[in-house]
Amino acid sequence: MSGETQLLEMARAGSLPAFEELVSAYEKKIYNYCLRMTNSKEDAEDLTQEVFIKVYKSLKSFKGNCQLSTWIYRIAHNICIDKYRKIKANVISLSHPKGREDGREVELASVDPSPEEKMITREQQKFLMECINGLKPEYRSVIILRDVQHYSYEEIADILGVPLGTVKSHISRARTALREAVGSLL
Amino acid sequence: MNCNTTKKWAGEYLDGTLSDERKNELESHLDTCPGCLKYVNDLRQMLRLLASMEEEEPPEGFRERLNQRLHSVEEKRVFHGGAFAPGGKWVKWGAGLAAAVALLLSIHFLDRFGGFGGRSGSSPLADSTTENDFAGNDSMKSEQRSESAKISGNTTDSAQDAAEDSVSESQITQDPASTASPRKDKGNTAKLTEAPAKSPKKDNISEKETPETPESAEAPTTLSGADENTPQESMPEEGTENTDANGGPKESSAPKFSVMMRSAAPVTTDSAIDISAFSGELNLYIGDASDIKEKISVIAAGNGITVAEESEDTVTLRVTNEKQSDALHAGLSKLGRVEDLGVSDKEDTVTIHIIVE
Numbered sequence A: 001m002s003g004e005t006q007l008l009e010m011a012r013a014g015s016l017p018a019f020e021e022l023v024s025a026y027e028k029k030i031y032n033y034c035l036r037m038t039n040s041k042e043d044a045e046d047l048t049q050e051v052f053i054k055v056y057k058s059l060k061s062f063k064g065n066c067q068l069s070t071w072i073y074r075i076a077h078n079i080c081i082d083k084y085r086k087i088k089a090n091v092i093s094l095s096h097p098k099g100r101e102d103g104r105e106v107e108l109a110s111v112d113p114s115p116e117e118k119m120i121t122r123e124q125q126k127f128l129m130e131c132i133n134g135l136k137p138e139y140r141s142v143i144i145l146r147d148v149q150h151y152s153y154e155e156i157a158d159i160l161g162v163p164l165g166t167v168k169s170h171i172s173r174a175r176t177a178l179r180e181a182v183g184s185l186l
Numbered sequence B: 001m002n003c004n005t006t007k008k009w010a011g012e013y014l015d016g017t018l019s020d021e022r023k024n025e026l027e028s029h030l031d032t033c034p035g036c037l038k039y040v041n042d043l044r045q046m047l048r049l050l051a052s053m054e055e056e057e058p059p060e061g062f063r064e065r066l067n068q069r070l071h072s073v074e075e076k077r078v079f080h081g082g083a084f085a086p087g088g089k090w091v092k093w094g095a096g097l098a099a100a101v102a103l104l105l106s107i108h109f110l111d112r113f114g115g116f117g118g119r120s121g122s123s124p125l126a127d128s129t130t131e132n133d134f135a136g137n138d139s140m141k142s143e144q145r146s147e148s149a150k151i152s153g154n155t156t157d158s159a160q161d162a163a164e165d166s167v168s169e170s171q172i173t174q175d176p177a178s179t180a181s182p183r184k185d186k187g188n189t190a191k192l193t194e195a196p197a198k199s200p201k202k203d204n205i206s207e208k209e210t211p212e213t214p215e216s217a218e219a220p221t222t223l224s225g226a227d228e229n230t231p232q233e234s235m236p237e238e239g240t241e242n243t244d245a246n247g248g249p250k251e252s253s254a255p256k257f258s259v260m261m262r263s264a265a266p267v268t269t270d271s272a273i274d275i276s277a278f279s280g281e282l283n284l285y286i287g288d289a290s291d292i293k294e295k296i297s298v299i300a301a302g303n304g305i306t307v308a309e310e311s312e313d314t315v316t317l318r319v320t321n322e323k324q325s326d327a328l329h330a331g332l333s334k335l336g337r338v339e340d341l342g343v344s345d346k347e348d349t350v351t352i353h354i355i356v357e
Helices: A001-013 A018-037 A041-061 A068-087 A115-133 A137-148 A153-160 A164-182 B003-015 B019-033 B034-051 B062-080 B089-112 B124-132 B139-154 B157-159 B162-173 B177-182 B182-198 B204-223 B237-239 B257-262 B292-302 B322-333
Strands: B280-286 B308-309 B312-320 B337-342 B347-356
Touching: A001 A018, A001 A041, A001 B292, A018 A068, A018 A115, A018 B062, A018 B157, A041 A068, A041 B062, A068 A153, A068 B204, A115 B003, A115 B019, A115 B034, A137 A164, A137 B034, A153 A164, A153 B237, A164 B003, A164 B034, B003 B019, B003 B034, B019 B034, B062 B177, B062 B312, B089 B139, B177 B308, B280 B312, B280 B322, B292 B308, B292 B312, B292 B347, B322 B347
Parallel strands: B280 B347
Antiparallel strands: B280 B337, B308 B312, B312 B347
């Protein structure tokens, strides 16, 4: 029995410390997923807490048909999508992304970036996140899972509970949409 | 091959998952189409930027805030869950007891005010309650208790039938203070058990049922809010899972942690064991013994260590490698002061003696 499985069994039997140990294994990933989905640290913390409360309450319904990480991500995805649907907030114009009104193009970082190049890269990433935030949540999710957190197509299909083909087409469309949103500003 | 196909295939091309045939076709097109070449290069740069995003740490205090919420959920769960959840056996007992109290209260009032032929003051039940009165409780409460003990012992159909009606009343009249404090309820119910015990009129059945009374008395409190945070909450998302199980846990039939740990089978290992390095005894000095064994078990589980044996003040763990040994010592040091007692002659085990300072 792996350590995680053992902790899971203990948590399901009511051990809060065991659950807290499980949280420590996933909190950073889930927080970053929520952060990329919302582009807000406050919202990301709230949502991450909601995710783990939901996980804790639902532990007994987890049958082990998929990996625990996949299950937790699925809960995170559903909570983020729910949140988005409730507030319908911060949908920015793709043609005029926030903070880039001057239309200044940002240079790409080189392989071995100087401090100035690093700063430019951070600025580009910030701009990209704003553009991602303007995508519809389904596209946002696949971009984050695939291109930021590097999950495989198969893992994303498991997390979202959709066929592999759907994941491929979503990723392709999401990238095209993001590319168009970014325009010539990168 | 056209420019729209480029957009369709570009993602998989950059991911390296496009088939060789399509890859050749796409690259041939890129050689002749500057627009598509720019599109693919821009996309590559965008993906590179996304991939280079660093993970951020959760904000300071995140874990503390989460733990507070988890503890709050757990408190509700302990109070509302398990046998106390709707349909649980203690709820049924509680309903039965509440019904009995309501019924006997009615009988008592009828008796006192002439409903049963005007024998006011001559009821045998009324006599017994006078004898059973105890400090801090008025005679009316005492009457209800001793009478309910007798009736619940008889377990009449009428009492059971009346249970459903009396539950709603119990909900309405529930004292909010007692809802917030299960311990307070237990204190009260402990007194409840005293009444029939002192009663000279108690019968065998009521004595037999007495141990059930404390939990039964808590049932109305449980009912007042048992519709939320039940442990059986389902996750509809999981129903759509389409992957194989990964050694997942089965539904636990032994929910008590301590029981589970005691039944844990020792792990055997094929690797060579350095007894001198991974066998020993130590004292763990702590200030607060609450949940200490559970905390030790969590440290063990988090490092793949199995609990071999547990007694009142010792926990014996199977430690099979240096990494586990180091992690165990580091974890125990966070719980309290660790005193190494030296090497044990037992193979690959570490025995922890828990000492409360």
